[in-house]
Amino acid sequence: MSTIHDLVTPALLVEAGALEANLATMAAARPGDRLRPHVKAHKCTALAARQRAVGHPGFTCATIREVEGMVAAGLGGDLLLANEVLDARRLGAVVERGARVSVAVDSVQTIAAAAEGGVREVLIDVNVGMPRCGCQPERAGALADLARERGLRVRGVMGYEGHLQMLNPVDDRARYTEDAMKLLLEAHADVGGELVSAGGTGTHALNTWATEIQAGSYALMDTAYTAAGVPFEQALSVLGTVISATGGSAGGEGWVVANAGLKALGMDHGNPSIPGATVWFCSDEHVVFAPEQPGSVRVGDRVRVLPAHVDPTVAMHEAMYLVDRGQVLERWPVDLRGW
Amino acid sequence: MSTIHDLVTPALLVEAGALEANLATMAAARPGDRLRPHVKAHKCTALAARQRAVGHPGFTCATIREVEGMVAAGLGGDLLLANEVLDARRLGAVVERGARVSVAVDSVQTIAAAAEGGVREVLIDVNVGMPRCGCQPERAGALADLARERGLRVRGVMGYEGHLQMLNPVDDRARYTEDAMKLLLEAHADVGGELVSAGGTGTHALNTWATEIQAGSYALMDTAYTAAGVPFEQALSVLGTVISATGGSAGGEGWVVANAGLKALGMDHGNPSIPGATVWFCSDEHVVFAPEQPGSVRVGDRVRVLPAHVDPTVAMHEAMYLVDRGQVLERWPVDLRGW
Numbered sequence: 001m002s003t004i005h006d007l008v009t010p011a012l013l014v015e016a017g018a019l020e021a022n023l024a025t026m027a028a029a030r031p032g033d034r035l036r037p038h039v040k041a042h043k044c045t046a047l048a049a050r051q052r053a054v055g056h057p058g059f060t061c062a063t064i065r066e067v068e069g070m071v072a073a074g075l076g077g078d079l080l081l082a083n084e085v086l087d088a089r090r091l092g093a094v095v096e097r098g099a100r101v102s103v104a105v106d107s108v109q110t111i112a113a114a115a116e117g118g119v120r121e122v123l124i125d126v127n128v129g130m131p132r133c134g135c136q137p138e139r140a141g142a143l144a145d146l147a148r149e150r151g152l153r154v155r156g157v158m159g160y161e162g163h164l165q166m167l168n169p170v171d172d173r174a175r176y177t178e179d180a181m182k183l184l185l186e187a188h189a190d191v192g193g194e195l196v197s198a199g200g201t202g203t204h205a206l207n208t209w210a211t212e213i214q215a216g217s218y219a220l221m222d223t224a225y226t227a228a229g230v231p232f233e234q235a236l237s238v239l240g241t242v243i244s245a246t247g248g249s250a251g252g253e254g255w256v257v258a259n260a261g262l263k264a265l266g267m268d269h270g271n272p273s274i275p276g277a278t279v280w281f282c283s284d285e286h287v288v289f290a291p292e293q294p295g296s297v298r299v300g301d302r303v304r305v306l307p308a309h310v311d312p313t314v315a316m317h318e319a320m321y322l323v324d325r326g327q328v329l330e331r332w333p334v335d336l337r338g339w
Numbered sequence: 340m341s342t343i344h345d346l347v348t349p350a351l352l353v354e355a356g357a358l359e360a361n362l363a364t365m366a367a368a369r370p371g372d373r374l375r376p377h378v379k380a381h382k383c384t385a386l387a388a389r390q391r392a393v394g395h396p397g398f399t400c401a402t403i404r405e406v407e408g409m410v411a412a413g414l415g416g417d418l419l420l421a422n423e424v425l426d427a428r429r430l431g432a433v434v435e436r437g438a439r440v441s442v443a444v445d446s447v448q449t450i451a452a453a454a455e456g457g458v459r460e461v462l463i464d465v466n467v468g469m470p471r472c473g474c475q476p477e478r479a480g481a482l483a484d485l486a487r488e489r490g491l492r493v494r495g496v497m498g499y500e501g502h503l504q505m506l507n508p509v510d511d512r513a514r515y516t517e518d519a520m521k522l523l524l525e526a527h528a529d530v531g532g533e534l535v536s537a538g539g540t541g542t543h544a545l546n547t548w549a550t551e552i553q554a555g556s557y558a559l560m561d562t563a564y565t566a567a568g569v570p571f572e573q574a575l576s577v578l579g580t581v582i583s584a585t586g587g588s589a590g591g592e593g594w595v596v597a598n599a600g601l602k603a604l605g606m607d608h609g610n611p612s613i614p615g616a617t618v619w620f621c622s623d624e625h626v627v628f629a630p631e632q633p634g635s636v637r638v639g640d641r642v643r644v645l646p647a648h649v650d651p652t653v654a655m656h657e658a659m660y661l662v663d664r665g666q667v668l669e670r671w672p673v674d675l676r677g678w
Contacts, residue, residue, distance in 0.1 A: 008403075008678055040623055062624045064347075083598075083624060084582040086639050106583055109638040131594050131619065132627055133583040162622070243423040244445055244472040255470050259422075263654045264678075267607035268621065280470065282607065283501070284379055284650050285401045285422060288471055299448040300425050311623050315602045316655065318677050338657050339347055339603075 010260040012320040018235035041216030043336035045073035092118020115150040128159035128180035141190025156195030159184040165202030166228040181209035222310040237304040254294040266312030349599040351659040357574035380555030382675035384412035431457020454489040467498035467519035480529025495534030498523040504541030520548035561649040576643040593633040605651030
């Protein structure tokens with residue numbers, strides 16, 4: 001069996017124990033089809049298979065490539081593309097081959113694209129407060145009627161309260177989530193259908209109005225969600241090798257450099273963290289940091305870098321390694337990348 | 340011939356005219372081996388072949404995978420891995436097969452790795468002011484002696500004044516570059532060898548002390564370097580499709596959404612730009628923006644999003660498309676990704 005010291009760095013590590021704990025905690029909170037795990041957070045069919053194994057039959061996707069990859073992996077029993085598309089022909093092709101794919105629509109144009117592309121089922125995407133996609137709630141009923149006129153089955157509504165996922169204090173998060181879901185339920189009354197799809201890792205327990213939650217980050221976690229106070233462990237890290245310690249050896253300010261830079265770490269939520277150290281900055285292939293104990297980190301050491309945002313971090317890697325106490329258990333391709 | 344309207348979005352576009360102008364401008368300023376183009380900025384052997392075609396025989400790389408890919412593409416005549424590595428065996432393997440690869444070293448450990456891995460030539464990496472890799476200048480001579488004792492040929496020194504590339508006003512950039520290069524030349528006096536390798540797009544014209552400049556961004560450019568006042572055009576953009584305009588149709592603040600998000604755009608330098616619009620924010624697969632003329636952007640339109648940082652943006656894509664007035668001329672794989 002290989003160890004993490006055999007891996008080419010930077011390498012994406014997933015702690016097996018933390019992952020299993022996260023999957024179990026969520027499956028207890030939102031069992032079965034009350035959770036529709038979002039694959040955009042890991043882009044990995046091997047991990048999705050674990051989510052199905054703990055009881056979740058359907059999945060959420062953000063891109064057509066994610067849908068295609070899930071179908072290819074035999075995980076296409078009930079996929080929701082929770083995003084608008086103007087060309088649905090690749091979705092229609094997998095539906096034709098037996099997959100079940102529903103797509104979000106919020107306009108005349110996206111309804112036309114779904115119908116013309118060969119998709120048979122849609123959800124009406126409703127804006128519940130975040131300025132992104134989704135129709136105004138009062139437009140939802142008319143769009144559902146239009147979709148039915150075009151021969152599409154309307155499975156219900158979705159509305160993502162993304163702006164509330166990390167809101168603190170939690171009482172505010174709960175109160176504003178209730179306000180957002182009132183809008184979604186009003187739209188649902190006009191639309192009909194069996195699904196009210198919403199939520200994410202930050203509101204999975206608070207959002208008692210949605211029939212299903214679209215959480216993704218909970219499986220791997222990142223430092224931003226940890227600060228949001230959710231009951232999941234940091235399972236993901238980027239393993240780097242310390243390649244230079246000239247700052248320390250000169251008796252200066254004591255910086256060292258590892259080879260996990262901004263091409264290996266999603267940077268939109270800010271710098272990554274390194275336990276026991278202060279991160280100064282990242283460049284393309286480097287993270288520069290100051291250990292709390294000068295001299296404690298040496299050239300050749302391996303360090304674990306914790307990303308601030310899991311989703312884009314994973315998308316930068318070809319594979320993730322499932323590890324347990326430094327042993328590499330499995331290599332999982334990140335096989336849902338691209339568009 | 341296909342047009343940009345046939346591309347799956349998000350898609351990386353390279354304007355052929357701007358690229359050719361950038362390559363010509365740089366080849367005039369730093370002809371032949373006075374420029375060692377850095378492939379980390381485009382990770383594309385097809386683009387590197389264009390750089391060789393305008394006269395530059397050698398290339399700079401940041402990762403072992405970049406070195407391997409350049410060798411595989413027949414571009415391995417004189418490669419410099421301008422970064423420290425602790426395991427050089429994959430470099431030794433391509434040297435064994437006939438490629439010329441030099442590697443940066445800044446410590447006893449990286450010299451040992453080079454010698455044990457089968458690399459035959461090194462540059463002594465010298466810290467010229469940015470807290471990252473590179474030995475203190477006064478250590479460079481001793482490291483060169485050690486490298487020679489280990490049987491390595493020492494080709495000279497490198498020292499990257501990365502902290503000065505975008506410094507304004509340009510007079511300050513020139514003055515501090517001179518200070519940095521004085522340190523490098525002092526080290527070079529102790530080290531010997533034919534190469535003094537330094538610089539980047541921002542100092543390519545100012546740095547008259549280096550024998551070769553390691554510029555990369557100049558070929559494709561980004562909005563951050565445009566602000567630094569260098570004579571290169573923005574050749575790179577990310578093409579997105581407008582997928583939702585519900586913010587506008589409701590008569591509200593007038594936002595629209597295109598499908599080019601933070602998984603398609605390097606975010607470490609901040610938000611991308613869209614000409615004629617104000618970008619509000621990016622999420623995984625979305626850029627939300629407000630057109631200056633409300634109603635001027637409609638669902639289904641294509642928009643060009645200008646990344647703030649070219650290097651990580653390119654690394655997120657499988658291919659780039661060379662285009663001219665909306666026509667797609669060629670598809671170039673981004674074939675140097677990963678590690």
